[in-house]
Amino acid sequence: MINDALHANSIFIEEKNQFFLYVKRKSSVLPPSRFIPHVFTWHESSFFGTFLQEASYNGITGVYLNPEEALELFAQNTENSFQELEWCDQSEQYRLIAPAVAHILNQRSFQPSYSSYQEGKLAFKLTQEGLAYIEKNPLLPAHQERMESWIDAMMKDWQHNEKWEHLETYWMDYHAYPSTSEQEEIFQTFLDEEDWLRDIGWNKDTTPFKMGLRLLEPSKEEQDWQLETLLMDKKTEKLYNWQTDALPTAFEKYEKEIHRGFKKWQLLTPSLFSNGQIREALTEEDAWRFLIDGSERLLAIGSFIHLPPWWHAVKNSKLKVKARVNSSKSGGHSPSFVGLQSLVNFEWRFSTRNTEISEEEFLSLVEQNRRLVQIKGEWVALDPHFIEEIKRMMKTAEESGIRIEDLLKSNAASFPDTELPTNGEEGESYAVEDITYELTGSAQKLMEQLYQGKGLPSFEAPDTFKGELRPYQEQGAAWLLFLRKHGFGAVLADDMGLGKTIQLIAYFLSSKSKPDNSSPVLIICPTSVLGNWQKELEKFAPSLEVMLHYGPSRKKGSLFRQSILGADVVLTSYALSHLDEDELASIKWHTICLDEAQNIKNADTKQSQAVRNLSGEHHIALTGTPMENRLTELWAIFDFVNPGYLGSLGSFQKQFVLPIEKDQDKKKIQQLQTLIQPFLLRRTKQDEQVALNLPEKLEQKEYCPLTIEQASIYEQLVKETLDKVETLGGIQRRGLVLKMLGQLKQVCDHPALYLKEETPHEILSRSSKMEKLVELVDQIRQNGESCLIFTQYISMGNMIMEALETALGEKGRFLNGSVVKKDRDQLILDFQESKFHILILSLKAGGTGLNLTAANHVIHYDRWWNPAVENQATDRAYRIGQNRFVHVHKFIATGTLEEKIDAMIESKQALNDQIITSEGWITELTNAELEDLLTLR
Template sequence: MLDAGQALEVLLALGQRHDAGADLRVWRTAALLVAELVAGQQLLPALERDGPRLRATWRPRPVPATATRIANLSRAMPALCRAVVQYPAAAPAPRILLDHFLAAGADALVRDLAAADATMAERLARWQAEPQSPGAAWMASLVGPEAQVALQGQTAEELFQAWQEWSGPEHVAGDEVFRIAFRLEPPADPGAPWGLSYLLQAVDDPTILVPAAQIWRERGQTFYYMDRHFTQPQERLLRALAFAARLVPPIEESLHSKAPEQASLTLAQAFVFLKDAAPLLEQSGFGVLVPTWWGGAGRLKARARTQEVRPRTRKRQTNLSFEQMVNFRWELSLGDHPISREEFEQLVALKEPLVQVRGEWIVLDPQQARQALTLFDQGGEMSVAQALRMGLSGESEPLPGGVTFAGIEAEGALGEMLGNLREAHQLEELPQPKALRGELRPYQRRGFSWLHFMRHYGLGACLADDMGLGKSIQAIALLLHERATAPKGGPSLIVCPTSVTGNWQRELTRFSPTLRVLVHQGTERARGDQVATAAARQDVVITSYKLLARDREALTAINWRLAILDEAQNIKNSDTRQAQAARALRAEARIALTGTPVENRLTELWSIMAFLNPGYLGGETDFRRTYARPIERAGDQEAAERLRHLTGPFILRRLKSDPTIINDLPEKIEMKVFVPLTQEQATLYEAAVRDALEQIAVADAEGEELRRRGLVLAMLTRLKQICNHPAHFLKDGSELRGRSGKLERLSEMLEELLAANDRALIFTQFTEMGALLEQYLSQQLLTEPLFLHGGTPARERDRMVRRFQAAEGPPFFILSLKAGGVGLNLTHASHVFHFDRWWNPAVEDQATDRAFRIGQTRNVQVHKFVCGGTLEEKIDAMIEGKRALAAQVLGAGEQWLTELSTAQLRDLVALRREEISE
């Protein structure tokens, strides 16, 4: 059993768990609301009777926005959240249960924070040393470990009564059906008084308003209105008005009437009501209706108008840099009306907080207005990065006099850039490059055009399409377009995980054979100054993140045309050597490709953006304070919206489920995933080949045909196991992480699927490898994969299928190819992984059809893993060459391989060392 503090800690530590049920997600949201209540000081210190003693507690007092979210959460609460009693009728109501959780959680969190504060510990010791002081005793019980107040008898009763008088009567603003509301109405004549009307407002439908005059006409103890009721309406209205009069003195004058319906306010009193009293009344539970212009339309605003960017040289400059400076000046407006300095000085001279300008009421605090006058004398320079931040986010540094920032009006190249960024999704599509072998799908052509659009303005761009939508071919199209439009430009750099360098090389060869490609990898790679010389002869250089960090000095000395980071989440930790090396690259334009721009923390997004557009989001410390902490810890929606406006124009995110995408996709997409062997795998592979070929040669010499076939099959099995993982071959129960190219790549791809809330089937022909995958995924991805193999009982097999097909089922299902290849309906999977190959297309297709079958509503992506440079790649090429006759020519399984001659076998299993990972 957890106490409130422990439950809160567990819920906040969960993060966005993909496998969390609906009830757990509700409670985690509630925990975030607790943190928001405490961080926003939306609490009231309270006292409760506990028999003859008192208990001190913290009660939530949410502001309207938070109160609305709490109400929405209570309505969304599933019945399972209330399944804590034997009989359903005895279950607490959702709102009661949620309110109790929020109160208990907020109280526990305040005490935990106080215990961790050294200054508060000193104060607590002083308060506990004064047990007879009511104030000290109450404070000690509010922040100390014990909630019970160390007071008894008359002293305790006097403290309780004083607290009641201070906090106001319970439900003074109303109840769960109606609440007392105030409506401020400006006069038609600027010199006339303002009216503050008294109303009843329905809590569930704020548009239902009942004037106070109708209340005074009632004679019964209960007021009925549209199936709603309000007990003792007249008495409660008077009590509420007496309470509100503390905040709005003119209300007290209206109470001299037998049936008060409204109060009259001077212009100055109306301004004080709007500025100070209205928020306090709302926090106390009252309804407040104010003129629409108070929300911002009628306030003093300032717009920054920039002038043309000064070029660094006399030559025409096509791209802007974030460091360039622009001149700007401030322009002021009242509401939607621009105003000159002379007009503004005349209004300031009136010294009125509310003024009428061209028939509209405008807020003009006299003291702030005098400060705002200084904006006419301000201006100067700002960087392009600052102008973009202000223009896209709609925010600036605080302006004098509380002036509202109204955006930027930019001229020239900056204005064109800002305008196009806001309308980037309406950009003109480019035709695909003529040199591209293959056809871009419509959404891929849009993505390629967007990358070029961002490149044109010198802006870094993040292509964040779902896995399988073809990020690489869109980048290749851009590389071809670059060479076609500016053939004399320098080389481009592609940085990717070691596990996919072979994939990139093959994709470039397949789709753009005219591009000259260099793979900067292996012990024979160029070093030092030779790197620049070798790169200058190429169109594209491919390297890995590890080598980017290791060869940083050589790679960052080159002026690259494009710097493309594939699987850009590899630089999510900004202080790693590879992230620092990536930011140090010199390039005309930068591109990040990733399906998961944010996996766990928002600082990962900052790290990627710091590579794409250095300085745009400011420093990491400021980013944490302004965005990461408010959003992650308190669920700050306003901060999240600001961040979305800032980063949205630089990120193109498309999901497979998007209507514009899903219609472009075939029903089944098959792709090869080429991965390198690790050094350990390569050593084991060559040793196994050497020993097996020696034994096969002996069997050849002795004419033992049957024994030879057995040796060939045994060799193939051992090599497959080595390609899978050294621990699979050695069977020694050793560490799994970092030793297999296949397993590392599978882990990377499954992490992306988790972020997208997708599900996958993972096939292997080895039960032992399935067990290793189950162990690894459980440890590394903190998930619970299912594992079905030949030894699984029929009843357990059916249970697994039902679990996976359930709405909240596990994300991954590992299956041995023989046990899971037929007879199953697993349509909740949209991805199929063949971790190792059966080398028979019909068998693989049959396994794939566990997901790609009637009942499947999504496109299925099939990923076939191949270790580059090994027999797996060579056999795959043989299969592809004979695929049309595969069933007849290749037969079932691997028996056809035993018919190869020893020379053919030696060529088949020979390892290409250049494919080995460093």
């Protein structure tokens, strides 16, 4: 030997079900690359060690071997003429027993351990043949436990191993057998180890017949049910009555097995036996128990059962309960039904398949404890557990009443295989298969109003509303008032641009005109649209006192209640709904309205939970996208408008989310649509009724507040410039003012634009305009529509393109002056052919001469003080060839010169459209006028 000896060491690591092998030379641990060629010289399954990976255990470097690889290694001769190899004591023991373990596995001289099974464990032991084999070597019996553990490890490994298929087949037979699986609770009655091994399929059953039972119904009601013991010939499938028929000669020597079969049946179904003998006559109660339980137990252990042919239909046909509903219990002149929990008058009716049962007949059968009865020639099963549920439901109905919510859910339950959500604890529901309601009178009228919109009161806007509603908007306001009258929350989900805000303002004015409504309306919306709400309320409802609860100076604690005294409307943001939850939750609001309600779509967030915990007389959600990605988003919105109506989140996921999102279950989709239909109103621009009432073009201003960073830069820039302006005159003054105007526009667009950042960071959070743009474009794309986005700045266009792609995963294109004509023409053609849907344009490059009718949304990200220039840009989409409604969005930074100049142009207080053709007129303002125009408010 030319090298020092190698010392091989091995450990079996039980939690990994693997062996760990490491090798030392003298006192140093060798890396696997140094010892594998010598130790695994003859190891074929690892391709002589090539497939083994270096590993570490407790800081020692070596290799892992699965039980089969270890068996091959320890069972073979590892002598190497080039390298001396010594094994540790434990490894020597493995080498001693490995050949015997391989022999036992190949000969199948092992079996599952019954004693381990009784302790709830899976283990194997040697058979008598296996024990006899190891006793031939006096050194092996002492290692029996270690050998059996190795076999256990092999069997566990073979669950995921396709090798040694003949042994894996044994494993699969054993592992798949019912008595070793989750049905364990009814298989605790094996007579002995022999019985167990045969039942799990490990040992072959040599009996020539199978045992079974046949249940016969009585010919007359007062007679008993008959039970016959049958033997079925496995070859011919001929049946023999054990009590009365002459059995084949081949069966005679198996008398012992028949009685063992009876003994096992008795352990599983003791009610079928009397004094150790199987009964031939059963009472109705015993027959019922056998049908619903005993027969299932015997079938599960391999017995065959013959039941009356009608049983399957009866078993799967549960008693149906119908409540005839005619009116509410409120009486008087108040609304017939108020709220999902309002009670109704009803009377009970019962039926099963083709048989009607009166309430008196039903109660009589219940009183007699009947289980199986014939009514008009048809068998009816009265499951005692089911009957108890019906009795409990009837008692609950008599004590608590049937509610409007039950009627709505029953309407959704008219689809087969349905399971209704409950507003109790998760999983709490009646076990009644089919509870239906027959509606008459005012109950029928309410359902027609909810589902079909029939007979809704007409809406007339109050004098305090300063605007004009289109017919579909009047219907929306009337619908909101109708739901408020009856205590139901609402989701107004009209398409973008159809005036959800104006409908809600009309509703506010109409509902608050009544003297009993003293608390304010609470509107929660994204920060980016707070300014929009202020402007819209000021325009359409100037009589309403509006309070903005926002910013660092907002009132907290007891001062909050004082601050809202006299307010008609309180405006706040979603972020503050969580931060100021205590203040907002201390008020019972006249109405709580969520604008862009998809902001509470993630039900587990603190923001969503805080909003859903608020209390109001009426809850309304406004959203163009009630569901963006997941059904749970719809649940969160409905849990706000009508708490508990769709059940708990867990039950909703089980009943709707999984079958719809995973399996696209059409019945579940239809059921969910029916559940939400009464409380969700959605009209689109394509609806014929809406289209007839739409203008060809709608211009809308989107007010966006400055962020703290923007406001700081804006104020500093104004201060510095005004200080300089006072010292300058003539052309220098005009030049400085024009420069400042351009810089202020950039600040209003995005701080990174003004700061000329090459790689802008946190693009969304630093600009409310950018946040609003992403929200708006997301809604446009959700509706399958296209848009043009105009900006005066190349850098801003690039930033917009990057932000939209990052946030929405959709790439837009940018048309600016640097695009050559060939590429420009192709880009326009691609947009017109809907190959992409977001086109960003610089105002000078794209403002004139283009036909872009593929877009029906035009967004002016920044303003041009010449209205004619903006109109020309808008006309890229609003022109001949455009057959859709065009929605123009003008972004305005609130409190800045953008808002003030816009107001001046609108009111024509300063100059008329013909004179205002550039920004030059601003340079002619006096210093005081300039300061008033530019100062941030």
